[in-house]
Amino acid sequence: MESEKEHRSSTEASKKKPSKTKVRERNKSKGTVDKVFFRRAWKLLKIVIPSWKSYEVLNLVGLSITLVARTFLSIYQATINGGTVKAIVSRDFKAFVGSVIFLWLFSIPASTVNSALDYFNKNLTMLFRRRLTQHFNSKYLDKMIYYQICNLDNRIKNPDQRLTQDIEKWATSLSNLYSNFSKPLLDIVLLSRKLAELVGWEGPAMMIAWYFVSGIFIRFITPTFGKLVAKQQDLEGKFRSCHSDLLNHSEEIAFYNGARWERKRINNTYDELHQHISKTMGARFYQGIFDSMITKYGAVLVGYTVLGLPVFGRNSEQYLSTVSDDPSQIFRDYIRNSGMLISLAKAIGRIVVSYKEVQNLAGYTSLVYEVEEVLCDLDQGTYKRHIVGGSDKEKVDMSQRGTYFEGDGITFEDVPIVSPNGDLLIRAINFEVTTGMNLFITGPNGCGKSSLFRIMGALWPLFGGKVHRPSNEAIFYIPQRPYLPTGTLRDQIIYPHNKLQMRKKRMTDKKLKELLKIVQLEKYIDKGKGLDEFANWNAVMAGGEKQRIAMARLFYHKPKFAILDECTSSVSLDIERIMYTHSKDLGITLITVSHRPTLWKYHDYLLRMNGEGDYTFEKILKAPKAVQNN
Structure with a gap:
């Protein structure tokens, strides 16, 4: 995580206006010998x-x-x-x-x-x-x-x-x-x-x-x-x-x-x-x-x-x-x-x-x-984007920058939520998630959920405010469509680690097989060369199996916080229960972005965005009746 001094210098560099000569040179036609x-x-x-x-x-x-x-x-x-x-x-x-x-x-x-x-x-x-x-x-x-x-x-x-x-x-x-x-x-x-x-x-x-x-x-x-x-x-x-x-x-x-x-x-x-x-x-x-x-x-x-x-x-x-x-x-x-x-x-x-x-x-x-x-x-933190179409939403100055700090939990202080086109979705959001505060994030499409979890993962630029977050190793992200690189079955579980890093983590093949059993993928253990089986797993596995491999990957890394973006949309409720329950047993604090109300019962707090620039952050006292019956 960059220090405050480094961030300020990067911000100042991004604010500098390019010289007229440089602008003129960049605007010249391509391929001219001059x-x-x-x-x-x-x-x-x-x-x-x-x-x-x-x-x-x-x-x-x-x-x-x-x-x-x-x-x-x-x-x-x-x-x-x-x-x-x-x-x-x-x-x-x-x-x-x-x-x-x-x-x-x-x-x-x-x-x-x-x-x-x-x-x-x-x-x-x-x-x-x-x-x-x-x-x-x-x-x-x-x-x-x-x-x-x-x-x-x-x-x-x-x-x-x-x-x-x-x-x-x-x-x-x-x-x-x-x-x-x-x-x-x-x-x-x-x-x-x-x-x-x-x-x-x-x-x-x-x-x-x-x-x-x-x-x-x-x-x-x-x-x-x-x-x-x-x-x-x-x-x-x-x-x-x-x-x-x-x-x-x-x-x-x-x-x-x-x-x-x-x-x-x-x-x-x-x-x-x-x-x-x-x-x-x-x-x-x-x-x-x-x-x-x-x-x-x-x-x-x-x-x-x-x-x-x-x-x-x-x-x-x-x-x-x-x-x-x-x-x-x-x-x-x-x-x-x-x-x-x-x-x-x-x-x-x-x-x-x-x-x-x-x-x-x-x-x-x-x-x-x-x-x-x-x-x-x-x-240098300078982004340029050709915006297609118009919007009636308020725009933000994309040259402004907020500050990331390293901390034990995740804290947002007056952070604006901005779309890729520079539309201001939420003027300033404030909340704090500490270890054990499992958070459920919901809201209509386009309300800023994706921008929010990208800011949590430090993928998105911060256009104001302050964000306290742990180191990158302490936060793990599971998307709806996980990435499975061509390699061995072992590689899918320990990605992006290699075997040497796996050994330093004191993880053995036996423990990896146990993780596969937890997510009910034990059928791949005895198939071919087992963990050494080399394949294009993205083509071999079905959608639900890919999501289960991603959860096994989460269990292997065992971070402090996990950002889960609709990561159980293709699995059954039984498998979903096993994966969420085991995550909490490992002490992983869950931050879930989803529309599925069946996931409420695994969380303690709710962050709801209404798509009109407002949000609520509150403790979940009781799950909806439809959820309780499942």
Whole structure:
């Protein structure tokens, strides 16, 4: 539980207004290559490469060395190809055989370098992804932010996609961008230097000038592919979410016979995605025409001009005198120079058209960096929620914060009960629950019951007042639909403990089996491997069995307080009586949120909310007659 000092500092941070510059930067369109993109990319880069001593830097060094080696091998290969052609034209069989054998031997280091390039590039992608995933997970799984990002803040609709697929695409894009920029730049420098020695500086200068002018032209006609990529990822997440909803709520949908409605929703969502992808493909189609005309066929015309310089240029007489008008030597030099020129043209072309790759990176960067911003805001207690629809209820200032204190019991002092949209449900509620005061909470839907028990569990922000509550270990929460992770039967009972923590608690498998017998699930003890049986228990067990497992989990942890949210709605009255009676026998103080009057007799106090902003807190003197007869 955070201290009062820590809470005040968090509150002050949340009250600070963002600067106009920051607001303007956040409101910029997604996927634009501008100073905002470079600022965001630099911050993310510092996350994935934390220091010059990191393993990522070592991988970058290996990749850079391999890129240099590949460029030198390309230059040398052009020379070998020229010698082979000369041997063919001059009909020198011995030289031809030697050249072919040498070319075969040359393939060994060349193939090794090519494979190393692929390895270093993919390994760099994995390193970037791991570093960024660990960074986000450390924030996402801290301070219950994983709960807040979906329930309190709705800026990110599909955090699962952002934290998995989008991170992977960003890491791949960044890693490829390094190779696609560094190698062409290196090729340009080394190949230009070598070509200048062979054909004069006019040759590489003409080629570079052509691509420079082409690059300026392409810059103005290129669509904003970064925006298109960012929107496509959002639509992919929306489409994936439709299928997730169908799987998560398959039973309800089947009961309502809602397959036709769901099919229409999924098809409409996919149609929207399909139309956007078609639009992007059309933009890439027209862009590809210009790219090919400028960087391919235009470069061929310039290339032939450069290759003709030794024979037709200002130094042609000097060159022809050195080769003695020997066609085989001229052909050798042509093949050698053309190989280098093609490599130079490809290198410059990759630099020119790589602006699209930068735009793709800009699109992924905007998606990933938005996660970073939201996680930082939630870490400071700042929530933003787009409210749908209106309400006549009074709104609260959601920048205000109350204070949590640690204590032996649960005490609310002038605490406002607020809905997720900021509607004030109860202006100030006051009550106290100490050990042994079993509390029953009831009221109509929308009255604030859910907000109340979330505040008790410190899941919900406190918008005023004071709350005294014990440590997290002393409060346990059982929902109506309990969470059963895939694992062993033992894992279901001791969750979130592991076997080591179980032993420290001096709990044995024998005692766990006794807990299963109490909730009448002993049939699973002798099935398969017993407690070691591994399964997807959420699919194996029925609704009532899941609720009984959750109560066995409560008996195992044996906290001081238990918040029970309609946790016996799917079990019989006999099982309900056993579970509540055993909980009280263990000394657990029960706080039940329910509409079932059969539960009154297990409680001592009643907190009733009327849904109109009022509440009553009173001792239960006598249960209703309908309850007494059960």
